[in-house]
Amino acid sequence: MRKIEVIILGTASSIPTKDRNSSSIVIIREGEYFMFDCGEGTQRQMMKARLGFNRPMKIFITHLHGDHVLGLPGLLQTMSFLDRSRPLEIYGPRGLKKFIDCTLESLKVELTFDLKVKQIVEGVVYERHDLIVRAKRGKHSTLTYAYRFEEKERPGRFNVEKALALGVPRGPLWKKLQMGETVKVRDKIVKPEDVLGPPRKGLSVGISGDTRPVDDFSEFFKDVDLLIFEATYSDDHINIAKEYLHSTAREAAGIAKLCNVKGLVLVHFSNRYKDASKLVKEASEIFPNVIEGKDLLRIEVTEEGIKLASSSFL
Amino acid sequence: MRKIEVIILGTASSIPTKDRNSSSIVIIREGEYFMFDCGEGTQRQMMKARLGFNRPMKIFITHLHGDHVLGLPGLLQTMSFLDRSRPLEIYGPRGLKKFIDCTLESLKVELTFDLKVKQIVEGVVYERHDLIVRAKRGKHSTLTYAYRFEEKERPGRFNVEKALALGVPRGPLWKKLQMGETVKVRDKIVKPEDVLGPPRKGLSVGISGDTRPVDDFSEFFKDVDLLIFEATYSDDHINIAKEYLHSTAREAAGIAKLCNVKGLVLVHFSNRYKDASKLVKEASEIFPNVIEGKDLLRIEVTEEGIKLASSSFL
Numbered sequence: 001m002r003k004i005e006v007i008i009l010g011t012a013s014s015i016p017t018k019d020r021n022s023s024s025i026v027i028i029r030e031g032e033y034f035m036f037d038c039g040e041g042t043q044r045q046m047m048k049a050r051l052g053f054n055r056p057m058k059i060f061i062t063h064l065h066g067d068h069v070l071g072l073p074g075l076l077q078t079m080s081f082l083d084r085s086r087p088l089e090i091y092g093p094r095g096l097k098k099f100i101d102c103t104l105e106s107l108k109v110e111l112t113f114d115l116k117v118k119q120i121v122e123g124v125v126y127e128r129h130d131l132i133v134r135a136k137r138g139k140h141s142t143l144t145y146a147y148r149f150e151e152k153e154r155p156g157r158f159n160v161e162k163a164l165a166l167g168v169p170r171g172p173l174w175k176k177l178q179m180g181e182t183v184k185v186r187d188k189i190v191k192p193e194d195v196l197g198p199p200r201k202g203l204s205v206g207i208s209g210d211t212r213p214v215d216d217f218s219e220f221f222k223d224v225d226l227l228i229f230e231a232t233y234s235d236d237h238i239n240i241a242k243e244y245l246h247s248t249a250r251e252a253a254g255i256a257k258l259c260n261v262k263g264l265v266l267v268h269f270s271n272r273y274k275d276a277s278k279l280v281k282e283a284s285e286i287f288p289n290v291i292e293g294k295d296l297l298r299i300e301v302t303e304e305g306i307k308l309a310s311s312s313f314l
Numbered sequence: 315m316r317k318i319e320v321i322i323l324g325t326a327s328s329i330p331t332k333d334r335n336s337s338s339i340v341i342i343r344e345g346e347y348f349m350f351d352c353g354e355g356t357q358r359q360m361m362k363a364r365l366g367f368n369r370p371m372k373i374f375i376t377h378l379h380g381d382h383v384l385g386l387p388g389l390l391q392t393m394s395f396l397d398r399s400r401p402l403e404i405y406g407p408r409g410l411k412k413f414i415d416c417t418l419e420s421l422k423v424e425l426t427f428d429l430k431v432k433q434i435v436e437g438v439v440y441e442r443h444d445l446i447v448r449a450k451r452g453k454h455s456t457l458t459y460a461y462r463f464e465e466k467e468r469p470g471r472f473n474v475e476k477a478l479a480l481g482v483p484r485g486p487l488w489k490k491l492q493m494g495e496t497v498k499v500r501d502k503i504v505k506p507e508d509v510l511g512p513p514r515k516g517l518s519v520g521i522s523g524d525t526r527p528v529d530d531f532s533e534f535f536k537d538v539d540l541l542i543f544e545a546t547y548s549d550d551h552i553n554i555a556k557e558y559l560h561s562t563a564r565e566a567a568g569i570a571k572l573c574n575v576k577g578l579v580l581v582h583f584s585n586r587y588k589d590a591s592k593l594v595k596e597a598s599e600i601f602p603n604v605i606e607g608k609d610l611l612r613i614e615v616t617e618e619g620i621k622l623a624s625s626s627f628l
Binding site for chain 2: 040044047082106142
């Protein structure tokens with residue numbers, strides 16, 4: 001069964017707390033890391049979550065506020081102290097390169113690996129044969145992007161019995177059918193759809209970054225398995241949410257419902273809330289499958305659904 | 315009884331660990347904070363130590379390596395989110411201003427308070443009526459300064475019985491004698507030394523920063539009450555200490571002994587050591603009063619000596 005893991009490394013908003021580190025989320029897929037935001041202290045959160053520093057990895061930054069990027073210089077430095085050899089790519093809004101360059105230069109950090117910083121615009125920001133990452137502008141006090149991480153659709157399951165019944169012998173012809181090619185067996189045409197089940201949708205995760213809910217999200221996050229959405233404020237503070245261009249927990253749930261997601265993780269809680277139960281309650285009135293984001297929470301996303309794993313690796 | 319408190323916020327060396335944050339030390343004196351270094355994650359360590367963000371405060375940076383300064387931008391940002399109004403001064407080596415300016419500018423951090431960054435040279439870096447902070451160059455792979463924080467000497471205790479015996483009446487003449495003035499009582503001259511005990515030495519703390527032991531330290535740290543010295547390596551790794559320009563625990567103890575300090579706190583342990591007991595043992599063979607630096611350890615420095623307070627505020 002296919003599976004991706006999501007580790008929520010930090011769940012604070014602009015000001016961290018004793019219990020909540022600044023923003024960072026990691027998707028682990030086949031041993032590869034896809035990090036979204038990297039607030040101050042992320043490297044220690046990675047250690048607590050037992051993540052490695054020389055894994056294949058890409059980092060995607062939603063926006064250039066300190067609580068989303070101030071962990072980058074220390075992470076890059078630690079990777080170098082640990083002799084990282086694999087290249088690393090960081091994607092994010094314009095200004096990202098200047099921030100990284102000026103900090104590394106002022107501190108004379110010498111990288112042991114190839115670092116590429118790519119400033120993005122809306123649309124596909126990363127694509128290869130098996131997955132695609134898209135960005136969509138949000139609405140915040142600075143240029144901000146939401147991300148959609150998605151595995152590509154894979155061919156349907158190969159039906160061995162049907163293939164044999166149609167007289168296709170085990171061997172290279174099976175492979176061709178699996179790859180979508182039509183084949184000929186003793187003057188008989190066999191098409192892929194004769195032996196393959198329906199195409200299998202890849203797993204997908206949406207990440208809001210800091211933003212007001214925007215109309216585009218209803219399409220952008222449509223049918224993602226897991227949506228991780230900022231819920232800085234409760235209903236009581238909707239006016240502050242509007243003023244500072246954040247979302248309430250209820251608004252996050254509205255997007256989750258509209259997009260028909262399987263699970264919603266709330267993150268980025270204002271430090272004014274002693275605990276997030278009120279926010280989870282408000283969201284749950286709109287959408288059933290709400291998960292309170294907690295630091296080091298691990299979530300498994302599979303074809304069968306969303307499952308919480310141990311909440312701590314300590 | 316006079317007292318200063320020292321809180322060790324971080325005790326890791328270049329790479330933090332699950333249990334040790336990057337470098338930072340705070341001296342608390344009469345409600346005022348004097349911070350030495352500010353590694354990534356220091357603001358959360360301050361929260362865990364229940365330190366405030368709008369206190370009178372000065373920050374002194376030993377050198378511009380990431381593990382000693384990467385907490386500054388986030389700390390300044392959080393202070394502003396919390397509407398800090400008091401001015402803040404940061405002292406450190408050349409290059410400090412560029413680092414702070416470029417990070418705050420790239421992230422568009424707007425400060426709510428007056429920030430002054432002062433690039434220092436060896437000598438007195440801060441002085442006022444009651445205390446003085448001096449810097450001395452260390453020997454490391456980048457320009458680095460050790461610091462000596464010291465209260466100024468205060469006049470000796472006023473001996474009431476002697477004053478009365480000499481016929482000086484309670485009142486303004488006592489005050490004058492305390493302030494060091496000679497007074498006249500019925501044609502009789504009374505000098506301050508007639509009624510005052512010996513001058514009282516202020517409390518003092520030395521902070522090494524990252525450095526090899528250098529000859530100048532024997533004078534610079536002479537007679538400090540508490541010496542906080544880097545002990546990145548154990549005896550086994552003296553060659554690495556020399557190569558990377560750090561000190562061993564034993565070398566730190568050698569300085570402590572030479573300088574006749576009351577207590578030595580070891581900090582900045584390489585992440586290769588699972589625990590620091592071996593380093594403490596090696597130092598203790600040279601000098602008796604060795605304290606293993608631990609994150610959030612609190613130490614009281616008084617005229618009577620050094621005392622450990624609760625090791626955790628959590």
